[in-house]
Amino acid sequence: MKLLDNINEILPVILDNSSRCEEIGMVPKENVELLKQAGFFRALQPKAYGGLELPFPEYAACIARLAEACASTAWACGLLANHSHAIGLFSVQLQEEIWGKNPDALVSSSVAPLGKWEPVEGGIRLSGTFGWSSGCDHADWAVLGYMGKNNMGQAGPCFAVVPRSDYEILEDWDTMALRGTGSKSLRLKDVFVPDYRTESLFGLNFGLTRGYKSHSGDIFYTPFSPVFSIGFAAVALGIARRFAHLFTEKTRARTRAYSGAKEINNAPAQMYLAESTNQIKSVQLLLENDWREMMDRASQQSLPSPDDVLNWRCQQAYAIKALIEAVSRLSLASGGNAWFASNEMQRLFRDIRITGSHAQTDYAIASQTYGRHLLGLGMDAKFY
Known part of the structure; x- marks a missing residue:
């Protein structure tokens, strides 16, 4: 497992940084850069954008190994890597928007459906404060939850993907555990999100999204x-x-x-x-x-x-x-x-x-x- 070998090479630095990670309340930039160089954030990214489409056992083994050195780094960066799988199920238009010019772009999330929204022509308008967005300081986009309508027209959890320019990161992460994840809140006010950047949890779980089968890799099934x-x-x-x-x-x-x-x-x-x-x-x-x-x-x-x-x-x-x-x-x-x-x-x-x-x-x-x-x-x- 080449990625795991790469992780093992940088593990001493990740371990050395673990106390600092907790002190600053976020994953140190050095850790993120080392993981980028190791290819970790490519783990579940579609091959069409330079990703590895790793089998799940290999991806999980890398996270467990990282957690032996720094649990906060493993948690936050594991989620930043994980979201590539979800984005691979969204519309191809969104995938191109995120990775077309920058295949290294990262996505954080706050998926609890707490956002306030209203339908408008061509999409929705989204507002609210979205908590627990692990690794958000290092992300270029965010997946945010709201209680919209699923693919069957029923009320249910939905996700909207928004760029970093559309939200403010609040410095409100102060916990007794996993302090270094930097799981801060994101605040939006009346942000327009086009339809192609939205999906329902129902659709993501039952193969009904705009981007389902846009990639042939097994992991996207x-x-x-x-x-x-x-x-x-x-x-x-x-x-x-x-x-x-x-x-x-x-x-x-x-x-x-x-x-x-x-x-x-x-x-x-x-x-x-x-x-x-x-x-x-x-x-x-x-x-x-x-x-x-x-x-x-x-x-x-x-x-x-x-x-x-x-x-x-x-x-x-x-x-x-x-x-x-x-x-x-x-x-x-x-x-x-x-x-x-x-x-x-x-x-x-x-x-x-x-x-x-x-x-x-x-x-x-x-x-x-x-x-x-x-x-x-x-x-x-x-x-x-």
């Missing part, structure tokens, strides 16, 4: 939602692997303060490490199987079944839940100095906790949705 979600669990996996590594090294060298005992001989430490390691390995196998299944369905160049899509989402959320448990177990056994601000372990603990808080990764919701499906009940729009 997978709906928006499962692809959009890949990076969340991959980031959690990378964090957990890194924490287990640090715990192992710490335990080998640690002497308990009050007794002078060598922690390496402490049975609970050994057992915690074994259990968390097994949990992390099991989750990795689960996720890798899902990513392979996604590519298998894509290679058939037909949309996956609802059973597949709901199962993938639920298992991703379950994987993150299990990874949080694995890290929490090790964190409790890491001693007080693991909580010094200079200790990487406390940042990893904070970062993995928030990976389970995204609307797409909320296990309580994902399990309800999948459970209803298994019982033959219809979809409930409240559970998303």
